[in-house]
Amino acid sequence: EVQLVQSGGSFVQPGTSLTLSCTGSGFTFDDYAIHWVRQAPGKGLEWISVISWNSARMDYADSVRGRFAISRDNGKNSVYLQIYSLTSDDTALYYCAKGSLRSGGNQVLLQPFDIWGQGSVVTVSS
Amino acid sequence: DIVMTQSPDSLTVSLGERATINCKSSRSLLYGVNNRNYLAWYQQRPGQPPRLLIYWASTRESGVPDRFSGSGSGTDFTLTISGLQADDVAVYYCHQFFSTPHTFGQGTKLEIK
Numbered sequence: 652e653v654q655l656v657q658s659g660g661s662f663v664q665p666g667t668s669l670t671l672s673c674t675g676s677g678f679t680f681d682d683y684a685i686h687w688v689r690q691a692p693g694k695g696l697e698w699i700s701v702i703s704w705n706s707a708r709m710d711y712a713d714s715v716r717g718r719f720a721i722s723r724d725n726g727k728n729s730v731y732l733q734i735y736s737l738t739s740d741d742t743a744l745y746y747c748a749k750g751s752l753r754s755g756g757n758q759v760l761l762q763p764f765d766i767w768g769q770g771s772v773v774t775v776s777s
Numbered sequence: 778d779i780v781m782t783q784s785p786d787s788l789t790v791s792l793g794e795r796a797t798i799n800c801k802s803s804r805s806l807l808y809g810v811n812n813r814n815y816l817a818w819y820q821q822r823p824g825q826p827p828r829l830l831i832y833w834a835s836t837r838e839s840g841v842p843d844r845f846s847g848s849g850s851g852t853d854f855t856l857t858i859s860g861l862q863a864d865d866v867a868v869y870y871c872h873q874f875f876s877t878p879h880t881f882g883q884g885t886k887l888e889i890k
Contacts, residue, residue, distance in 0.1 A: 712878045764872075768826065
């Protein structure tokens with residue numbers, strides 16, 4: 652079965668850091684870009700980051716750039732999202748999602764998302 | 778950033794009828810090199826992650842019923858659900874993957890009358 656399994660969500664205090672993990676199985680993990688999308692309670696979807704299949708390219712939403720760091724370890728079929736200096740605005744359900752196409756060149760970060768993780772809840776509160 | 782605007786925000790349709798959801802982008806999503814529109818549609822049922830329905834504006838994802846269809850080009854797109862069923866109750870999102878940052882529409886909540 653093709654799937655992404657997430658871990659690392661938590662209840663944390665403002666100003667602290669957190670790492671979310673996303674592990675893939677059932678597909679050739681190092682062929683695909685992996686994205687992170689978050690959903691604040693009762694709100695819509697917000698794309699926040701992507702990493703290419705070989706880690707050569709990454710990108711971030713302006714709302715998280717400088718505080719979030721994406722990385723991957725293809726040997727462990729895993730992608731990580733490190734979040735620093737958490738604020739209440741970061742409270743959300745965080746999803747990792749697989750890019751559906753083996754895109755290359757200038758399209759390497761541009762795909763729809765065909766497989767989604769189950770989500771990791773991050774709650775930031777004092 | 779490309780702004781995606783969906784209409785309506787919510788929709789109530791009778792079982793067996795047709796639902797139509799519109800999505801407008803602030804710039805063209807048509808890539809001239811391959812003549813493809815970088816637009817996808819997702820269904821998110823309550824308590825579930827989103828599910829990919831349509832990509833390239835009109836290509837149905839594997840396993841998606843043919844009741845779901847996508848159309849449009851450039852800046853104006855439509856998701857049509859024919860023969861509405863009870864398990865179509867969900868929020869539907871359009872998504873542009875033409876450029877980063879990827880952006881989504883605000884969502885359209887579909888309910889059954």
